Amino acid sequence: MKKYARVVEGKVDNIFETVNPITEEFPAGQLWVDITGTVNSQVDYGYNAVNTDGVWSFNSGFPWPQSVLGEQMRNEKVRRLDNVMASVASSGLQFKVDLGVATAAEQAYLTAFKEYCVAFGQVNKQPGFPVTIAWPQLP
Template structure:
């Protein structure tokens, strides 16, 4: 899996990991840099290109109050998803052929929610503006 940093106005505004070419994941007009080796990069790091080699420097985004708020909100929402799916045992019911049509629809809605939740960092205003998906 490769790690990429999107650069906007000289700062890292998004970080993404994928097995696919980054151009398959995001519009071609965005500027992404592959993060290689043990390079440390985080949101709002300054991105510097020196003779074709990218380096990243600055106070990490996650230390800011906005970063802490985002992490708390994300953790709370993810905990609700995990608890709901686990408590209902929907995956086991489907795997064992015991799920009703309503169980299957509920599980599908949760899977769609989890995908939408995992892609909030692709939203245009991220991280300053986030539209969280509604939990089913």
């Protein structure tokens, strides 16, 4: 899995992780910088992005270590996803499906849950992200 930061007008406006080439995920003409392996706090939404002789550096614009928008995004993502993940994990739903003892309704719910997780991981592909987000609906 690789992690990328999109740079627009000298600022990070999107962060995306994928196993695919970033050019397969987003339209051509966007500036994406590979930030795989960087510490999470080194690159965040709204950070300044500077290219010096082909080497990218990112900073928050001291004294704030993380952007407010980035923190809000992480909190909202955790809040929305954690409840569903806990519910599915505690029900043993995946185990029931794996063992062939799940009902048709349980199998359908697990499929819907997986689709939800995929959609959740794609919210930063939406036009207007990160200012406006249409969060996926819970299954």
